[in-house]
Amino acid sequence: SAVISQKPSRDICQRGTSLTIQCQVDSQVTMMFWYRQQPGQSLTLIATANQGSEATYESGFVIDKFPISRPNLTFSTLTVSNMSPEDSSIYLCSVPPRDRLANEQFFGPGTRLTVL
Amino acid sequence: RKEVEQDPGPFNVPEGATVAFNCTYSNSASQSFFWYRQDCRKEPKLLMSVYSSGNEDGRFTAQLNRASQYISLLIRDSKLSDSATYLCVVNSRYGNKLVFGAGTILRVKS
Numbered sequence: 060s061a062v063i064s065q066k067p068s069r070d071i072c073q074r075g076t077s078l079t080i081q082c083q084v085d086s087q088v089t090m091m092f093w094y095r096q097q098p099g100q101s102l103t104l105i106a107t108a109n110q111g112s113e114a115t116y117e118s119g120f121v122i123d124k125f126p127i128s129r130p131n132l133t134f135s136t137l138t139v140s141n142m143s144p145e146d147s148s149i150y151l152c153s154v155p156p157r158d159r160l161a162n163e164q165f166f167g168p169g170t171r172l173t174v175l
Numbered sequence: 176r177k178e179v180e181q182d183p184g185p186f187n188v189p190e191g192a193t194v195a196f197n198c199t200y201s202n203s204a205s206q207s208f209f210w211y212r213q214d215c216r217k218e219p220k221l222l223m224s225v226y227s228s229g230n231e232d233g234r235f236t237a238q239l240n241r242a243s244q245y246i247s248l249l250i251r252d253s254k255l256s257d258s259a260t261y262l263c264v265v266n267s268r269y270g271n272k273l274v275f276g277a278g279t280i281l282r283v284k285s
Contacts, residue, residue, distance in 0.1 A: 102219065163264075
């Protein structure tokens with residue numbers, strides 16, 4: 060499986076500010092995914108980060124609120140903009156395996172965000 | 176109706192017990208099925224894929240019933256270290272998109 064790192068691992072932010080989360084993978088991958096896990100909930104897909112094109116957002120998530128960059132095949136960022144306490148969540152990036160046809164995914168360690 | 180539904184538990188079982196988790200999914204076109212394990216304050220990790228013929232990995236057995244759109248996970252001889260949340264995961268009709276159940280909490284006690 061790929062080795063995935065995320066920065067920061069956690070942050071506490073003020074309402075109205077923005078936070079950019081970085082995801083780095085140790086190998087080139089075509090697709091990277093960003094998920095949110097709110098307290099006590101399961102994972103919800105925010106968007107798929109495509110290299111060389113705009114991210115594909117899921118229903119309920121918009122680019123203005125969660126802009127995503129994908130400058131190359133090993134890196135992506137997710138920005139949580141104009142934060143409110145409802146944005147307090149764990150944000151996780153994930154990638155599919157490099158060398159298999161099955162579409163399971165492997166997750167980074169997550170970024171734990173608290174908005175005051 | 177949620178696309179993937181699980182009993183949230185918690186399941187409180189003694190060490191050595193056998194415990195089974197169930198999961199139902201609504202999208203009949205789903206092709207891939209997984210069980211993930213998530214420890215407290217950690218990221219989800221793949222436990223096992225679920226194949227049509229059923230599959231076993233040590234103490235863990237997964238079963239798929241396509242007709243009933245039902246997935247199960249059986250854990251035999253439970254260990255304290257099995258305590259975690261078990262997530263049922265199904266791919267959507269859109270290929271690589273995964274849909275997660277809310278998870279079933281397992282607590283194994285000595």
